[in-house]
Amino acid sequence: SQQGEEDPQALSIQEGENATMNCSYKTSINNLQWYRQNSGRGLVHLILIRSNEREKHSGRLRVTLDTSKKSSSLLITASRAADTASYFCATDRDDKIIFGKGTRLHILP
Amino acid sequence: NAGVTQTPKFQVLKTGQSMTLQCAQDMNHNSMYWYRQDPGMGLRLIYYSASEGTTDKGEVPNGYNVSRLNKREFSLRLESAAPSQTSVYFCASSGRTGNQPQHFGDGTRLSIL
Numbered sequence: 001s002q003q004g005e006e007d008p009q010a011l012s013i014q015e016g017e018n019a020t021m022n023c024s025y026k027t028s029i030n031n032l033q034w035y036r037q038n039s040g041r042g043l044v045h046l047i048l049i050r051s052n053e054r055e056k057h058s059g060r061l062r063v064t065l066d067t068s069k070k071s072s073s074l075l076i077t078a079s080r081a082a083d084t085a086s087y088f089c090a091t092d093r094d095d096k097i098i099f100g101k102g103t104r105l106h107i108l109p
Numbered sequence: 110n111a112g113v114t115q116t117p118k119f120q121v122l123k124t125g126q127s128m129t130l131q132c133a134q135d136m137n138h139n140s141m142y143w144y145r146q147d148p149g150m151g152l153r154l155i156y157y158s159a160s161e162g163t164t165d166k167g168e169v170p171n172g173y174n175v176s177r178l179n180k181r182e183f184s185l186r187l188e189s190a191a192p193s194q195t196s197v198y199f200c201a202s203s204g205r206t207g208n209q210p211q212h213f214g215d216g217t218r219l220s221i222l
Contacts, residue, residue, distance in 0.1 A: 042213030095207045101151035
């Protein structure tokens with residue numbers, strides 16, 4: 001049973017452009033996390049935003065959270081080839097976290 | 110700086126065979142998890158262990174068993190492998206469940222023929 005749903009499923013942009021991915025969820029949350037997965041590797045945690053926060057930054061990453069709309073966005077600025085990966089949102093539920101199906105991001109040279 | 114270590118990295122089994130996937134973490138984390146990842150399905154939680162001595166079912170526990178051997182190690186066992194269990198299996202750990210980042214191993218790619 002999926003809690004978070006990423007949009008779009010796939011995204012291709014030119015190197016240097018900004019990439020935006022969205023996550024919508026169904027029930028109330030305490031926090032929302034974003035992870036990156038490079039091909040053939042495990043997931044790597046990027047950022048955690050709590051339900052009482054609206055925006056959080058980490059380097060070239062900017063995450064927003066709108067609890068009234070039950071949605072979050074991940075913005076990657078000035079994209080690089082190394083940003084090519086799948087990105088997942090994860091929301092907490094019943095003391096566990098539930099992952100979405102991910103957005104596949106491809107950075108074109 | 111090993112983090113979460115999974116063994117083996119690859120395995121091919123025949124239907125009906127059994128095997129155990131091993132996972133160890135060196136971050137002194139309390140909580141550990143087993144997920145499976147299938148194309149187009151994202152990650153689905155199989156079992157988790159909130160703390161040493163406890164285990165609980167996740168979303169897709171059927172056909173699997175787990176053992177939290179000690180604080181470091183959490184194993185996943187397939188008693189009688191089925192083709193539907195062909196997947197990539199990930200182990201993860203976190204300080205505690207729910208609201209802390211999880212740290213992942215690089216996965217075990219399992220094929221059941």
